[in-house]
Amino acid sequence: MANMTCYHCGDDCGRHKVHFDDKDFCCNGCKTVYEIFTSNGLSTFYEIEAAAGTTPKEVRKKYDFLDNEEIAEKLLEFNEDGVQVVSLSIPSIHCSSCIWVLENLNRLHGAIASSQVDFPKKTIRVTYKTKDFSLKSLVLLLGSIGYEPYISLEAYNKKKNRVDRSLIYKLGVAGFAFGNVMLLSFPEYFEVEEFWLDQYKLVFRWLMFAFSVPVVFYASQDYFISAYKGLRSKLLNIDVPIALGVLTLFLRSTVDIIFDLGSGFFDSLTGLVFFLLLGKFFQQKTYAYLSFERDYKSYFPIAVTRLGENDKEENIQIYKIKVGDRILIRNQEIIPVDCILIKGDAEIDYSFVTGESQAVFRKSGDKLFAGGRQLSGVMEVEVLRSVSQSYLTQLWSNSVFSKDKVSQFQTLTDSIGKRFTLAVLSIALVATTFWLFYMPSMALNVFTAVLIIACPCAIALAAPFTLGNMLRIFGRHKFYLKNTNVIERLSKIDTAIFDKTGTLTTAQKETILYEGVELTADEKALLKTTLRASNHPLSRSLYGILKSNEIMTLDEFNEHTGKGIEGRVNDRSIKVGSAAYVGKEQSPSMTSTAVYVSSDEDIKGRFVFKNTYRDGVSKIFGELENKFQLGVLSGDNDGEKEQLQNLLPSNANILFNQKPEDKLEYIKQLQKENNVLMVGDGLNDAGALAQSDVGVAISENINVFSPACDGILDASNLTRLPTFLELSKNSIKIIKLCFIFSLCYNIVGLYFAVTGQLEPVIAAILMPLSSISIVVFATLCTNFIGRKLKIFES
Amino acid sequence: MSVIYVLLAISITVALAFFAAFVFSVRSGQYDDTYTPSVRMLFEDEIVDDADKTNQDNNLIKQKKSTNQ
Structure with a gap:
């Protein structure tokens, strides 16, 4: 019986077990949900996945503001003729049972017409009739079955943002054109002097031209825009040679078919754009249900x-x-x-x-x-x-929150791109000059051939695939990054600063020490009985650690909110609470939380609550101290200075009583010479997280609030932080290896180009070959080094 | 050999039809959530129908109780 788990939510039933319908529940809330489900024919919920439920929280009055029509109107997607449609975010959606029961909401109330769950986003879209039903009733209904929606100020402000699907369209266009052009250019690969081929090749070529037009002017427009932007700000990014390559390919091919010089390079052109977009698509892994942009708005109530x-x-x-x-x-x-x-x-x-x-x-x-x-x-x-x-809200007017870290950072690809572009252009010029003297008719051919073959498709693919795959591997180990750019920035980190409360320490468990006169067995039993009646968080944690098993019946119990509690049995009484409440003067040096106990008005001692450091904190510091400069910034008082000093290497900075602005300033100072990683958890770290080169938020539960940051790390995997940092560094090494590979391909290609022998078929083989081999190499390598995380697990 | 024009026309029409289908599917949001439908299709109509009817009145009472807890 000791380890009974709740039939509804799977939690340990503990001491307040509820027995109902031959099943055990941890609380009345869970039992009520069970009743609602079974009496509405929804008991399949428990068959799809066992113990999948969530304990409902008390939601009374909290949602009264939904009665206010003006507020409700802002949340609704559609509201006409007695039908309303609303999308609600429900963080507790986590399994297929959830999907099932939420999509059968109409069984619970007749007014609900339909409901549809978007699992990755953890949202539900409900259509209902407003006749004797309303948004508030819907929210309360969802709350009563343990799926309380999360309605914050952010939802109120949100603009009706359209999903950006342009990349999928572009990918579709490029893929469609690529396939068709390949098919049409196939006959000419063999150069057989056949009668019908000669007769119809013009049709084939102009069809290929037609397929390429949307690829150049629609699918690859991002590359032109980015190259133009780069050039305007005097930067040679990787998109410059790509745009140049695409443009040359298109113009040369068009000239070729107009003057019947050859079949053109339309196959290479469409293939190139298709592969490039594929890389972009792969890189674009997003965690739809996580938000990396949260500010106070997602934390504050609407009304x-x-x-x-x-x-x-x-x-x-x-x-x-x-x-x-x-x-x-x-x-x-x-x-x-x-x-x-x-x-x-x-x-x-x-x-x-x-x-x-x-x-x-x-x-x-x-x-x-x-x-x-x-x-x-x-x-x-x-x-x-x-x-x-x-x-608090003024903190957000600080300019760091509008800073864009991505655009300020020069990626490895872009820095290579600059040198690459210069090299290619000089090779093209030298080769053209040579041919101008040697055989002027070939000069233009060679010039364009160099630009075509040197188009850095493989280089441009190396980073998206390596980093994109690493991002997924990190995600599988509960380290969620905003984008692939963060991995590159992580690899450059040399200083790691940690917040203390909530980051290094955990709120999940506390260490409680008793100081004072030993309590007698009677007193202990009385204390435990008194605590049992109180709902205060401190009482509950204290109740958990007291060993006495004897439970008495209290004659009298008083709870003085904000002060303490009092229990009385026969003529004995016990008081638990703040120093002032039990009649003791608070010592000014006291820096941690304490609960005082007095028995029969006689002060016995106090229970001191101390933060518990997460498991493995010292191990993390041990692993990091050789490679990184470490530091701790705490908003707390310096009560735990010594303990922290023991955990950290001697050269680490430990600062206490840091206000949010102080943390931000400190990071700013450090950044003059270092690349700083900030690890924090709450709104108080938000400034520092935004200012740092990489800000990582630690979260006990990734579905609840975390401040704006570059990455969210599940608290259970904090010990792997050193491994994540190491893997980021290794990813950059993989990218560099890929660059070397693709340079080899380029050298082979350039040989054909410079000597004036570049045939469309060679380009059509070389380009996809280099791209695909780089993609395979990058994926295999990242998977290989990613295994390091798995070994940890076992 | 002019049959090749007919063949080309047919093949391109078919290709364009598929392309149009692709554009339609993206536009109607079928690529926005690629996970939930994969779970949803595995559900059968498990709901016990009569339970729903007999408990109609009961439900309303339960509803009130649960929402006003």
């Missing part, structure tokens, strides 16, 4: 409850909050603006803003900052600043 005259509650959009308004913040809600506490107890978790992991208590009259999360009960506040003027 808040404003108290009007006579304490009338109304829901308003948060941009409409005005200075002086009184608003209501409920348990677990985010404070959207800087404000003053008027009524109620405030226990604010600022961990997203400051990185400080422990909640702080505030009395009425105190100032509260936007971004904190209220942890205990309802409070009433008066607004001091509007949303855009608040302390």
